[in-house]
Amino acid sequence: MYGIVTKAIGDLVVTNHGVAQWEAIQEKAGVEADFLVGNEPYPDDLAYRLVGAAAEVLGCDVDAFLIRFGEHWVLKTGMESYGALLKSGGVSLADFLVKLPNFHTRVSLLYPQLTPPEFSCTDIGAHSMRLHYFTQRPGLTSFMIGLLRGLSTLYETPVRITLVAQKAKGDDHDIFEIDWGAPKE
Ligand code: HEM
The missing domain is CATH 3.90.1520.10 (H-NOX domain)
Known part of the structure; x- marks a missing residue:
């Protein structure tokens, strides 16, 4: 998936939980997401690993995080960038x-x-x-x-x-x- 997807995951986490949590998520996922480029495609695995790590670090289940991410994608990423x-x-x-x-x-x-x-x-x-x-x-x-x-x-x-x-x-x-x-x- 394009880097804009992992960037939007980062934006959701940083906005609502702070930079420290986002760093913990990147470390747990083993993905240096801050270095990914929005308009480059990457293997889907990177986004899946970040979502899994976000659910673990934030203490919610993966589906709950994905629902929040979907809302954020439309209301924040979509509205601000597209x-x-x-x-x-x-x-x-x-x-x-x-x-x-x-x-x-x-x-x-x-x-x-x-x-x-x-x-x-x-x-x-x-x-x-x-x-x-x-x-x-x-x-x-x-x-x-x-x-x-x-x-x-x-x-x-x-x-x-x-x-x-x-x-x-x-x-x-x-x-x-x-x-x-x-x-x-
Ligand atoms: C601002 C508008 C939107 C943009 C720029 C956008 C862009 C994208 C991008 C870049 C991907 C990743 C796919 C890839 O990189 O190969 C994606 C995936 C996806 N998009 Fe959109 N999208 C938008 C709105 C929507 C809306 C409104 C829906 C549905 C209501 C939607 C449903 C999905 C789903 C379900 C995926 C996951 C990929 C999959 O199911 O295979 N998107 N979109």
Whole structure:
């Protein structure tokens, strides 16, 4: 994954927990993340090791950290560094989600060696839809949940997110049922 991913993990940790914790995480992971370059691609293993070490050092589970990271990615990294790209993604949460299958095509213009996730939308109703998430990478379901929560905050649209199929449990891919007509959990 591109260095911007590991940089954003560092930003989340430093902003909320301080530099000392971030240094402890880099040491535990055996990754000198501060030396990675944002627009260079690196093996995925580096990001996974940092996430695992962050959960250990901060005393939370990996999924909880990935949810926080997803929210941070949209609300901080996305808004601060890719504001125009993010805002052009849709005029409402529903619009953004329907257009999400094409979103990383535009990201690829900035990062040509991107290995992006893929999405499709089905069962699109007035207040809900199903978002299908396809990836070659394991263990990122909670990151997706955090990203969706971040988008919900960004568009000031409360959502209920239900995982109705899970690749980790043998399904073909993850499917999120997203309902924006109901009060937020
Ligand atoms: C500011 C906007 C965004 C940018 C610049 C961006 C960029 C990226 C980059 C660079 C990666 C790493 C992939 C690689 O390096 O090969 C990535 C991965 C990913 N992105 Fe985005 N992204 C953005 C928004 C979103 C949104 C809104 C979603 C979904 C709601 C999303 C879902 C994901 C997921 C799930 C991955 C993990 C990779 C995988 O599943 O295989 N991204 N993105």
